Structure formats: structure tokens, C-alpha cells
Amino acid sequence: MKLTDHKTHSPSKRSGDMHTIVENHTQVTWFCLLGLTEQEELKGIFFVLFLLIYSVMGNLGMITLIHAEPQLHTPMYFFLGVLSFIDSSFSMVDIPRLLESFLISSQSIFFASCVVQMALMTLHGTAECLLLAIMAYDQFTTICHPLLYHTIMSQHLCVLLVVTSYTVSVANSALLTGCLFKLPYCDPNVINYYFCGIPPVLHLACVDTTEGETIIFSSCVSLILFTITIILVSYAYILVPICRMRSLQAQSKALSTCASHLTIICFFYSTIT
Template sequence: MPTVMENCTQVTRFLLLGLTEQEGLQGILFVLFLLIYSATLIGNLGMITLIHTNPQLHKPMYFFLSVLSFIDSSFSTVDTPRLLESFLISSQSISLAGCMVQMALMTLHGTAECLLLAIMAYDRFTAICHPLLYHTIMSQRLCVLLVVATYTASVANSALLTRYIFKLPYCGPNVINHYFCDIPPVLHLASADTKEVEAIVFSSSALIILFTLTIILVSYAYILVTICRMNSLEAQSKAFSTCASHLTVICLFYGTTTFMYAQPNSPNSMDQNKVMSIFYTVAIPMLNPLIYSLRNKDVKAALKRRCSGKLPL
């Protein structure tokens, strides 16, 4: 691992350029993203409250959904307030420690979302392929252990990557071409060879993506076979409907992140990454509760009861 070079004055603060420098757009974007962030918090925190106050939603599937809502609201809160601030202030300053914490939290929540989506796929596999054993297999104890394991692995991965990235010397320049401390633009500023760290970041990301996608694809392969073997069209429709929301969320999350990180390096790659980051850090956390509430009969029924005053506050 490279050490700090001689005569290197370590940077103590970074400047974030923000999403755009076009002053004409900043006011409009501020209002737009403020509305999106407000909808994200209301939607996800509302989903958590709805699930925990409705006994009919006290099932493993909805327990994991409440955890996903917590991750999404936290994920968005890590960077969206600074994004909003960037529309009001031309260039933002962030300390080295603040940049480190922001990157660590973004990595933690991104990893946690990948792992949780895989767990939710396994939950659907168990419910559809082994319905009689579902409540025995997906016990409350196992559900809690899976969430604890998710956060333990996410914290470990986040700590590992953040440690290696910020062990590099940063002697200047200190301008980050992004609206938050994302890994690629920060590594771009390192005053040393970053190949080893880039290899570690790539290996960690590839391992998590391949591991979670394998679980998701295998789970849904078994689910598809089981559904095709069902004799009742009503049973097939019900099975498809329970998976539709989860599959939509998976396609959105993995589709945007894969498109972003599969792009070849180019002079415009940093600007493209900023735009694509909006989708998985701002848009998707807002869309997830909408997808689950609009496509899930149990959630819609619970929401109607809440609106009619039949559920306790």
C-alpha cells in the first residue's frame, strides 16, 4: 500500500462541484429534488409505520420491506441534503473526515440494499416453493439474524473500502467533480498509484453483486418453475403478483448501478456518473415505497384502513 510521499501536505478539505453549474437550472432543480426528498421520507417512513402498526402485515416479507424502507430513507439522507445545498451554494466544502464518513455511509447502505434484495428473493422462493414450511423456515429469529448479518457484512465492507481509499495520500488538487464523496472521483484525486485500491474496490463490488444476483436468479428460476407447474390460473396470478414488486425494484436498482459502473472510462464519464447517481441515490429510494404500495394488495388494504381511521396511530 502506498505511503504518503515526501513533501506532501495532506488535503484537509475537499470542494464538491455539485450536480450542475448552470445557474438557470439550480432553482428549478432545488425545488424538484426537495419535493423528491420529501416524498422519499414520507413514503418510506410511512411504509415503516404502516407495517409496524398493522398486525396483518407482521409477516417476514413485510418485515424485510420495512428494513428496505429504512435503508432507502437513510441512503437518500446521506447525500440529498448536500445536493440541495449545492443548488444554493456554488461550491461546497467538506472536511476529509466528513468525506470519509459520507463515503462509508453510502457504501454501507448500497451494500445493505444489495444483500437485502437477495434475502427478499429467498423469502419469496420459500413462500412459493415451500408454502407449508414457510413460517417454520422464515421464523422471526431467522429474519432478525439475516438483517443483523446484512448490516454486519455491510459495515465490514464499508470499513474495508473506506480504510484503503483514505489511506492513500491526497496532496491536491482537492476538487471533487460530484455532489457527494463517491469512490471514483475521490480516487481520481489521490497523489499515488491507485491500481491496488481500484482492484480491491472492484473485487469487493463484483463479489457482492455476483453473490446477490446468483441468489436472486436461482430463487426466481425455482419460483418460475413452481409457478408453471401450478394447475390454477388464480394461484399463478397470485404468485406472480407477490413477486412483481420485488422484481421491479431489483431491475431498477441493478439496472442503474450496472449501467453506471459498466461504462468505459471517458472524459465525460464523471458527468455521466453524476447523472446516473441521481437514479439510485435519489429516485429509486422514492420509487420503492410507491412500487410496493401500488402493486401489493395487502399494503393497499392496510393503507385504506389507515386513511379511514380503522388502524391505530
């Protein structure tokens, strides 16, 4: 393993505020990724399975269709196009290395590449959380204020909401990534995962990680609670006028409008929670 030696004093694992000084500290310059599974008989199956799942053409086709078709130039489809872009970007950061891990027993990734990968994963994950909350507000406006919908959800507001979500995502990504990679990482440099995720990388730090864990936990919980609250409140207001509808056909039509968004929310938040 390629390590760079430094004749400096640096902190190792500590208890409370006590530090143990270690001489000849070795700072890793790359990490070794073990992959998703070590069972050879499963690697071929997983490779085919994830190769079939991994297709950015569907999302790119959706973006192209929304852009080309004037009738789809509405706030709902605008947000759907942005969501497709986020999903495509997320997949391109994550899935290719996962597929490679099924073909190669172990992979090496440079320290800087690990930083970039984690930053992009965090950025797109945060952006998707925020966008799903924005889409819930869009559904609320559609059903509860149909006559004022285009006035409230103007093009300017839609663009502003997306730009704001990406700004917050970049800030959150910079905070979490900076919090992790300002720590020293020592031998061993083996990540028991197929990409540079926050928990497995943080586990390799050779200093006390209590402060970093607190920052990461607080950021993740705040993001999830904030977006979940917006989604739940929006759908609570949506259910009120739906329940007041006397026509079952009207109720079914209103619920079908929200069904796809609710499905995405259930899948997304059940996995990240």
C-alpha cells in the first residue's frame, strides 16, 4: 500500500480530551474498496442485475421530451425534469464503480477521487431531498389553489427554488466533506464498501471522531426533518379538499395526480432513513 511518511506528531484515538501522540505518522494517499460482496457466485448475478437497472437513457429521454414538448412546459414537469437530471447524475457517480467492483476483486481510489465522489454523492442526495419537498409544495398548490396555480408557481419562483436547493446542497456537501477529510487517515486504508460513503470513511480516521459525527448527524437529521415536515404538511392540506369532494371520480383523479410523487417519496425516504 502506497503511504506517505511524515515525521510529525499527530493525534491518534483518544478518550475524552486525552490525546496520545504517535511519531512517524503515516497519512494514506489512497483507499482500497472491497466492493459490495466477496462471494464470487453472486458477483455475476449482481453485475447483470445492476447493469439492467443502470440506464441513464430513461432520465435523459424524459429531460429531452420535457424540453421539446411545449405542452409539458409546466412547473410540475419542470421539477420532474430536474429530478431526472439529479437521478442521472447520482447514478453516474455511483453505479459505474459498483459494476466495476463485480469484475475486480478490490479497487483502489485516490484520496482526492474519494473526496470528489463523496462530495458529489452528498450534493445530489441533498438536492433530491429538497426537490421532493418542493414538488410536494407544487402538488399542494395544484390541488388547493388551482385558479392561482400559475400565478403562485411562476417560472421565476420555480427557477429560484431549484437554484436555492442546489445552493444549499453545495453548502451541505462542502460542510460534510470538509468535516471528514480534514481528519488524518492512517493505515489500514481499506473501505469495506463499494464507494466512499460517509460512515465507512469516517471509521478509518485515526483521531477521535465525536465532533465530526455530531456535525454529520445534525446535518442529516435537520435535512430529513425539514423536508419530511414540508411534505407531510403539504399532503395534510391536500387531503382536506380531497375528502370534501363528493365525487369519487374527482377524488380518484386528485389522488392519481399525487400517486407517482408519493411513491418516489416512500422509496427514497425508506432507504435513506
